[in-house]
Amino acid sequence: RKEVEQDPGPFNVPEGATVAFNCTYSNSASQSFFWYRQDCRKEPKLLMSVYSSGNEDGRFTAQLNRASQYISLLIRDSKLSDSATYLCVVTAGGGADGLTFGKGTHLIIQP
Amino acid sequence: GAVVSQHPSWVICKSGTSVKIECRSLDFQATTMFWYRQFPKQSLMLMATSNEGSKATYEQGVEKDKFLINHASLTLSTLTVTSAHPEDSSFYICSAKEGTILYNEQFFGPGTRLTVL
Numbered sequence: 001r002k003e004v005e006q007d008p009g010p011f012n013v014p015e016g017a018t019v020a021f022n023c024t025y026s027n028s029a030s031q032s033f034f035w036y037r038q039d040c041r042k043e044p045k046l047l048m049s050v051y052s053s054g055n056e057d058g059r060f061t062a063q064l065n066r067a068s069q070y071i072s073l074l075i076r077d078s079k080l081s082d083s084a085t086y087l088c089v090v091t092a093g094g095g096a097d098g099l100t101f102g103k104g105t106h107l108i109i110q111p
Numbered sequence: 112g113a114v115v116s117q118h119p120s121w122v123i124c125k126s127g128t129s130v131k132i133e134c135r136s137l138d139f140q141a142t143t144m145f146w147y148r149q150f151p152k153q154s155l156m157l158m159a160t161s162n163e164g165s166k167a168t169y170e171q172g173v174e175k176d177k178f179l180i181n182h183a184s185l186t187l188s189t190l191t192v193t194s195a196h197p198e199d200s201s202f203y204i205c206s207a208k209e210g211t212i213l214y215n216e217q218f219f220g221p222g223t224r225l226t227v228l
Contacts, residue, residue, distance in 0.1 A: 004154070041202075041224075042221070042222070043204050043219040043220060043221050043222045044155065044204075044219055045219070046216060087154070087155075092157070097143075097160075097208070097217075098145055098157040098160050098170070099145070099147075099155075099157065099206075099217065100157070101147075101154040101155040101156070102154055103152075103153065103154040104154065
């Protein structure tokens with residue numbers, strides 16, 4: 001069983017639409033959760049941390065469900081510049097803070 | 112934000128040679144650095160965790176004698192791929208964390224693309 005599972009997509013979405021991604025993680029000891037964004041052949045960049053209470057940053061909303069081990073990301077009013085691969089990331093748990101990455105969900109915003 | 116650099120950006124080498132990749136934190140002291148690699152269409156995989164002044168902790172399946180990690184200062188960690196082979200061709204990315212607080216944000220370098228012929 002993969003540690004962090006995501007739908008790889010691609011998701012083709014018209015500009016201005018709302019799109020949501022999900023991921024599930026297998027390690028119940030994971031303590032911290034993140035969404036990263038990775039552009040083609042570049043390093044990942046932190047988009048936002050994810051909390052159980054849910055958190056919002058502009059057009060982006062993230063949610064964590066610890067009971068179901070499920071993380072979501074919602075993007076509203078999508079822009080062309082949102083086209084990227086979105087990586088669901090959790091910490092390894094057990095006192096280690098190396099990151100465990102999902103394979104990513106590829107998002108393409110179409111004009 | 113904090114800046115992490117990597118050098119070289121890309122390298123092409125012959126099979127059997129050793130390649131050293133440098134990771135530097137430019138404007139903060141990195142107590143802990145991490146090395147990841149990413150094969151095409153795969154997720155980033157943690158290779159090892161390196162704390163300044165101590166031996167690196169390697170993930171299961173990563174050969175410590177093949178991937179030598181040195182973290183001699185608070186701003187520099189190096190990864191040496193010894194006797195590289197074509198299957199070692201990958202995108203190697205480091206990240207650095209400031210301080211000792213667990214789960215502090217990690218800042219990623221731009222990565223090094225290694226191609227072994």
